[in-house]
Amino acid sequence: MKINHPATAGTLESSDIQITLTPADSGTTIQLQSSVEKQFGEQIRAVIAATLTKLGIEEVAVEANDKGALDCTIKARTIAAAYRAADNKTFDWEEINAWIN
Amino acid sequence: MATLKRIWFDLNPQAATAWHTLLADAGLTPDRQVDYTVGIFDGDDLLATGSLSGNIIKEVAVSPTVQHENLLAQIIQALLDRLDDEAITHSFVYTKPSTLKFFQSLGFKQLASTDSVVLLERGYPNFDDYTKLLEESRQSGKPVAAIVMNANPVTRGHAYLIEQAAKSNAVVYVFVLSAERSMFTATERLALVKKVAARWSNVVVLPTQDYMVSSTTFPSYFLKDRADAAIATAQAGLDAALFKQRIAPILGISRRYVGEEPLSPVTAIYNQQLAATFADDIELIVVPRLIIDGTVVSATRVRTAIAQHDWVTVERLVYPEVYTEIKERSTHEN
Numbered sequence: 001m002k003i004n005h006p007a008t009a010g011t012l013e014s015s016d017i018q019i020t021l022t023p024a025d026s027g028t029t030i031q032l033q034s035s036v037e038k039q040f041g042e043q044i045r046a047v048i049a050a051t052l053t054k055l056g057i058e059e060v061a062v063e064a065n066d067k068g069a070l071d072c073t074i075k076a077r078t079i080a081a082a083y084r085a086a087d088n089k090t091f092d093w094e095e096i097n098a099w100i101n
Numbered sequence: 102m103a104t105l106k107r108i109w110f111d112l113n114p115q116a117a118t119a120w121h122t123l124l125a126d127a128g129l130t131p132d133r134q135v136d137y138t139v140g141i142f143d144g145d146d147l148l149a150t151g152s153l154s155g156n157i158i159k160e161v162a163v164s165p166t167v168q169h170e171n172l173l174a175q176i177i178q179a180l181l182d183r184l185d186d187e188a189i190t191h192s193f194v195y196t197k198p199s200t201l202k203f204f205q206s207l208g209f210k211q212l213a214s215t216d217s218v219v220l221l222e223r224g225y226p227n228f229d230d231y232t233k234l235l236e237e238s239r240q241s242g243k244p245v246a247a248i249v250m251n252a253n254p255v256t257r258g259h260a261y262l263i264e265q266a267a268k269s270n271a272v273v274y275v276f277v278l279s280a281e282r283s284m285f286t287a288t289e290r291l292a293l294v295k296k297v298a299a300r301w302s303n304v305v306v307l308p309t310q311d312y313m314v315s316s317t318t319f320p321s322y323f324l325k326d327r328a329d330a331a332i333a334t335a336q337a338g339l340d341a342a343l344f345k346q347r348i349a350p351i352l353g354i355s356r357r358y359v360g361e362e363p364l365s366p367v368t369a370i371y372n373q374q375l376a377a378t379f380a381d382d383i384e385l386i387v388v389p390r391l392i393i394d395g396t397v398v399s400a401t402r403v404r405t406a407i408a409q410h411d412w413v414t415v416e417r418l419v420y421p422e423v424y425t426e427i428k429e430r431s432t433h434e435n
Contacts, residue, residue: 006190006225008185008190011178012174012177012178012181012207012208013174013175013178014171014174018208020224020225022225033205033206033208035206063208065207065208067174
């Protein structure tokens with residue numbers, strides 16, 4: 001999937017995560033701010049990175065503002081932000097379901 | 102159960118009164134000059150509020166009785182949703198240093214700070230993008246000077262100021278204010294300054310985007326003393342801090358030129374504040390105004406002449422290429 005412009009998904013509410021994806025020149029960078037950074041920071045970064053890899057996104061700057069989201073939420077917000085950033089409105093659920101769990 | 106609602110001051114006097122009380126209790130001065138206001142209510146009790154003025158988040162307060170319940174996040178989210186509806190992806194908040202960390206936890210990033218005020222931004226395009234623009238425009242050589250102007254429109258006086266800087270510096274960056282609060286649009290002003298500045302090969306003209314703190318965007322409501330002098334001091338201090346802390350280092354700027362403003366006490370305070378904040382890091386050079394026909398040249402004088410269709414005066418105060426554009430524009434409008 002190719003990202004065309006910046007896009008955001010998620011909110012700042014408790015148990016949510018807000019993910020903003022911006023096109024980058026090379027590689028993936030993840031800037032994370034989390035209320036549970038010390039305990040789960042690495043895990044959150046890993047979930048975001050793995051989701052982006054599955055979506056085939058390799059050149060992106062990620063800004064994540066986490067308020068204690070579970071992994072399923074992190075995946076969902078990352079996918080939604082990616083589809084928005086790619087102007088893709090037809091979710092390929094079959095393909096997503098194949099790897100989301 | 103607390104609910105989040107929009108507050109309409111005119112339609113709901115009871116909520117408006119509660120809003121005033123909540124802000125006053127929080128030590129803020131209620132200022133109704135806002136575009137959009139939300140509140141979190143428990144029945145008729147207002148627990149938290151926040152407002153928007155353009156893309157600036159203002160007048161944010163949470164009742165002391167419900168703090169630690171994270172109502173701030175709901176307020177900010179509601180305001181960001183509203184901006185999102187209007188396709189605005191970039192916002193600012195001015196706040197006291199004591200509440201900085203709450204906004205940082207909501208994804209706002211600090212731009213500049215003084216003892217009394219902190220400016221933060223959120224979203225995109227942001228300062229990283231502006232940094233890229235500046236880096237792409239960077240020229241080599243020393244010393245490096247900067248001038249900030251609204252240039253509404255650019256006069257022979259502006260050109261004189263640029264010339265003084267161009268003569269004694271290797272590179273001069275001229276920043277033209279991007280805020281749309283003037284007779285000429287930001288695009289027109291920038292284009293005209295570029296035309297005029299083309300006379301000097303070492304002058305680079307750049308937009309300020311949102312990274313110069315203007316008195317019109319600066320909310321003074323959290324200052325105890327709202328006198329003009331106090332507002333000018335706080336705003337100038339923050340503007341100078343942003344320039345010194347963030348912009349000057351990117352371009353290696355060591356001097357800033359300003360035009361003398363003998364008649365405006367507020368500008369005098371502004372210049373004093375710039376000098377105080379810059380300290381030894383950036384030299385502030387005050388250039389006396391250019392005088393034509395016995396009076397200092399100012400954009401105000403040009404605008405007055407335009408309004409009066411006094412084209413003879415306009416022609417004396419601006420360069421020919423600017424005059425042509427102004428005249429043409431005026432003909433189109435009539």
